Amino acid sequence: MLTLTENAQTAVNEIAASADLPQGGGLRIAPSASQPGGLDLGLAPEPVPGDQVIETGAVPVFVEPQASEALDALTLDTAPAQPGQPGPAFQLTPQAATA
Template identity: 90%
Template sequence: MLTLTENAQTAVNEIAEHADLPTGGGLRIAPSTTQPGGLDLGLAAEPVPGDQVIETGAVPVFVEPQASEALATLTLDTAPATPDQPGPAFQLTPQAPQD
C-alpha cells in the first residue's frame, strides 16, 4: 500500500485547508487522462467507489484501484522547493525495506 511521509501528509493537509475541502474530502491519485503512464493528483469531496483510502493524517488520500497497484511499494514524499516550484511538489520513492 502507498505510504506517506510526515512531510507529504502535512502538505496534503495544508492544500486541503487552503482549498476549503469539505469534511471527508481528500487528495485523489489516479492514472493520468492526458499523460500515458503518469498520475493525476487532485482534490476530491469523497472517494470514488473502489478507491483505496489511506488515512494517516487529518486529510485522507484516495487511490484509484489501477493506480493503487502501481503505487503499492512506493512512498509519497515532498520534493524540495525550487524557484520554479514554490509550493509543495510531490515525489514518489521506493518504500524502505521492512525488517
C-alpha cells in the first residue's frame, strides 16, 4: 500500500485546508488522462467507489484502483520547492525495506 511521509501528509493537509475541502474529502491519485503512464493528483470531495483510502492524517488520500497496484511499494513525499513553483511538489520513492 502507498505510504506517505510526514512532510507529504502535512502538505496534503495544508492544500485541503486552503481549498476549503468538505469534511471527508481528500487528495485523489489516478492515472493521467492526458499523459500516458503519468498520474494526476487532485482534490476530491469523497472517494470514488473502489478507491483505496489511506488515512494517515487529517485528510485522507484516495488511490484509484488502477493506480493502486503501481503505487503499492512506493512512498509519497514532498520534493524540494523550485523557484516560481506555486505549491508543493510531490515525488514517489521506493518504500524502505523492513527487517
